[in-house]
Amino acid sequence: MTIGETTATSILYLDGVSVSFDGFRAINNLSLVLEPGEMRAIIGPNGAGKTTMMDIITGKTRPDAGEVFFDGKVDLTKHDESEIAQLGIGRKFQKPTVFESHTVEDNLVLALAGPRRAIPALFHRQTKAEHERIDEILQTIRLTARRNELAAALSHGQKQWLEIGMLLAQDPKLLLVDEPVAGMTDAETEETALLLREIAQTRSVIVVEHDMQFVRDLGVKVTCLHEGSVLAEGSLDQVSGDQRVIEVYLGR
Amino acid sequence: MITHFLAGGLERRINIVLALLIAAAIVVPVLHLMVPPSSPLHMPTYAVALTGKYLTYALLALALDLVWGFCGILSLGHAAFFALGGYAMGMYLMRQIGARGVYGNPDLPDFMVFLNWKELPWFWYGFDHFWFAMLMVMAVPGLLAFIFGWFAFRSRVTGVYLSIITQALTYALMLAFFRNNMGFGGNNGLTDFKDILGFNIQADTTRSVLFAASALALALGVLVTSALVRSKYGKLLIAARDAESRMRFLGYRPENIKLFAFTLSAIMAGIAGALYVPQVGIINPGEFAPANSIEVVVWTAVGGRGTIIGPIIGALLVNGGKSWFTGALPELWLFALGALFIATTLFLPKGIVGMWEAWWRQRRESRSIAAILPASTGNPVESPAE
Numbered sequence: 001m002t003i004g005e006t007t008a009t010s011i012l013y014l015d016g017v018s019v020s021f022d023g024f025r026a027i028n029n030l031s032l033v034l035e036p037g038e039m040r041a042i043i044g045p046n047g048a049g050k051t052t053m054m055d056i057i058t059g060k061t062r063p064d065a066g067e068v069f070f071d072g073k074v075d076l077t078k079h080d081e082s083e084i085a086q087l088g089i090g091r092k093f094q095k096p097t098v099f100e101s102h103t104v105e106d107n108l109v110l111a112l113a114g115p116r117r118a119i120p121a122l123f124h125r126q127t128k129a130e131h132e133r134i135d136e137i138l139q140t141i142r143l144t145a146r147r148n149e150l151a152a153a154l155s156h157g158q159k160q161w162l163e164i165g166m167l168l169a170q171d172p173k174l175l176l177v178d179e180p181v182a183g184m185t186d187a188e189t190e191e192t193a194l195l196l197r198e199i200a201q202t203r204s205v206i207v208v209e210h211d212m213q214f215v216r217d218l219g220v221k222v223t224c225l226h227e228g229s230v231l232a233e234g235s236l237d238q239v240s241g242d243q244r245v246i247e248v249y250l251g252r
Numbered sequence: 253m254i255t256h257f258l259a260g261g262l263e264r265r266i267n268i269v270l271a272l273l274i275a276a277a278i279v280v281p282v283l284h285l286m287v288p289p290s291s292p293l294h295m296p297t298y299a300v301a302l303t304g305k306y307l308t309y310a311l312l313a314l315a316l317d318l319v320w321g322f323c324g325i326l327s328l329g330h331a332a333f334f335a336l337g338g339y340a341m342g343m344y345l346m347r348q349i350g351a352r353g354v355y356g357n358p359d360l361p362d363f364m365v366f367l368n369w370k371e372l373p374w375f376w377y378g379f380d381h382f383w384f385a386m387l388m389v390m391a392v393p394g395l396l397a398f399i400f401g402w403f404a405f406r407s408r409v410t411g412v413y414l415s416i417i418t419q420a421l422t423y424a425l426m427l428a429f430f431r432n433n434m435g436f437g438g439n440n441g442l443t444d445f446k447d448i449l450g451f452n453i454q455a456d457t458t459r460s461v462l463f464a465a466s467a468l469a470l471a472l473g474v475l476v477t478s479a480l481v482r483s484k485y486g487k488l489l490i491a492a493r494d495a496e497s498r499m500r501f502l503g504y505r506p507e508n509i510k511l512f513a514f515t516l517s518a519i520m521a522g523i524a525g526a527l528y529v530p531q532v533g534i535i536n537p538g539e540f541a542p543a544n545s546i547e548v549v550v551w552t553a554v555g556g557r558g559t560i561i562g563p564i565i566g567a568l569l570v571n572g573g574k575s576w577f578t579g580a581l582p583e584l585w586l587f588a589l590g591a592l593f594i595a596t597t598l599f600l601p602k603g604i605v606g607m608w609e610a611w612w613r614q615r616r617e618s619r620s621i622a623a624i625l626p627a628s629t630g631n632p633v634e635s636p637a638e
């Protein structure tokens with residue numbers, strides 16, 4: 001298969017991507033391909049460039065070099081954050097970010113796919129379909145009971161779930177999830193793995209995570225990043241058996 | 253669609269404010285015009301003008317709160333929009349003077365005759381029509397805010413940097429309006445008004461109508477703002493205040509959400525300024541002074557930002573205090589204002605309304621706890637906030 005064919009069929013295609021901050025190469029000739037419907041786990045030491053890679057995919061950071069294509073044909077380097085979000089890429093931040101002074105329900109209402117302009121929002125009335133969709137998502141993220149509480153009142157783990165719920169409401173084709181289980185209890189971590197596997201049945205997902213047990217629970221292909229490029233790729237057993245991965249990451 | 257939108261703003265507390273304002277629009281003129289001056293209930297001319305002025309300040313504070321309280325844009329230049337609305341009204345009032353000026357020139361305002369100008373500058377055209385002046389009252393501040401906001405929000409200028417450039421904006425306008433050759437009366441501004449819509453501007457009936465118009469304009473401002481912040485758009489405003497980047501990655505453009513509120517807020521401030529000028533009888537470049545904009549921030553903070561009634565209460569209380577203070581201890585007013593702002597920031601971060609709400613909530617909670625607990629335990633009930 002040639003590169004061109006890979007671009008055309010993959011949901012996400014990064015090739016030769018580099019970006020520097022003040023001379024420091026955070027991403028260095030990074031290449032990565034994600035197939036439609038695939039879930040991928042990304043591991044790697046702190047500072048490996050995992051978050052920066054997501055910044056590039058979502059239009060927050062412009063790469064100095066390289067190609068970034070979404071859904072076969074869309075050149076992501078030509079779009080900004082809101083356009084990319086509307087194209088169908090959702091992102092959960094490393095630090096959970098929800099609208100703290102809104103209720104759990106309102107957080108989801110604002111995330112729901114639909115018009116994104118100011119004037120229509122003035123006259124918007126919630127439809128029955130929207131209400132049902134919110135019920136559904138609340139069930140999925142296990143927050144039905146807290147529907148009318150302010151997001152600020154949620155625990156750290158629940159905020160992480162709410163943010164994932166907002167991504168679901170956005171109905172993206174590709175989800176980027178940055179360290180979703182940081183600060184979660186073991187039980188919450190297990191639930192989150194289940195939740196992500198459920199989500200991955202209908203969309204493509206990239207999960208960045210340090211927690212090895214969690215990555216094992218996901219049971220998907222793993223990519224290990226180091227110093228801004230791919231160090232190893234394969235099943236978790238293959239990657240964690242790789243001598244260089246042990247040296248730079250697991251062995252420490 | 254519009255009525256549904258406005259109905260969305262109706263809520264108990266808002267209804268009370270609306271009822272009070274509409275009542276004031278009726279009662280004050282009655283007390284002024286119908287009750288004889290000998291009666292203790294009679295409202296004298298100066299009191300009507302003063303309270304009318306306070307209501308325009310309240311509308312200005314409400315306008316600021318829409319962007320500051322609900323969207324986190326701390327504008328330190330809102331008095332500029334107020335003053336621009338005021339100048340547009342002042343220009344109409346100047347044209348109403350006609351040939352009755354000191355120089356008796358039917359075509360030119362006095363200050364232009366004094367400057368030896370031969371014809372009316374183009375930007376004064378149309379201001380002899382009331383409808384045109386009213387259009388400009390809204391269009392000029394609105395357009396300025398739109399252009400300013402377009403660049404500022406698009407370049408993602410936020411926080412203290414944005415505050416500083418809004419302050420620079422009003423300062424630059426002040427310097428410009430001080431210049432005689434700008435054509436707005438230089439440092440004397442516009443004054444010596446005679447009529448408005450053909451009615452004597454000093455007449456008791458005119459003053460009563462201006463008061464009522466101010467009360468009703470504030471009521472309309474309250475209704476629109478309330479409907480706005482309770483709509484989905486209002487939720488987006490608050491979202492832009494709390495987590496702008498989250499919004500962006502959900503596909504919104506926070507800059508557009510902000511721009512709409514900022515423009516609307518400037519239009520509200522312009523209307524307030526237009527009602528202010530005929531009641532005080534003058535508009536001059538001093539209204540653009542940076543300190544004026546900062547005072548509006550103090551009123552809003554004292555009353556409680558991020559609420560609808562907070563800025564109104566703040567504007568009325570602080571200005572009431574100011575009128576008393578400048579009578580009793582004029583030299584101390586600025587210190588008192590500064591102290592008030594510091595005290596509010598330190599002890600009442602949510603202002604009077606915020607404090608009242610917290611107190612109310614606590615009372616309700618301790619009541620409901622008391623209701624659950626059996627009376628016989630004898631233990632004092634501790635509310636969670638303590």
Ligand SMILES: Nc1ncnc2c1ncn2[C@@H]1O[C@H](COP(=O)(O)OP(=O)(O)O)[C@@H](O)[C@H]1O
Nearest residue numbers: 021022026044045046047048049050051052053
């Ligand atoms: N906007 C930025 N400006 C400067 N340096 C940055 C910026 N973003 C990331 N970096 C640097 O790039 C490197 C990779 O960071 P990051 O992508 O956050 O790593 P990871 O998420 O894998 O822990 C780090 O050394 C970080 O300091």
Ligand SMILES: [Mg+2]
Nearest residue numbers: 050051052094
């Ligand atoms: Mg990171």
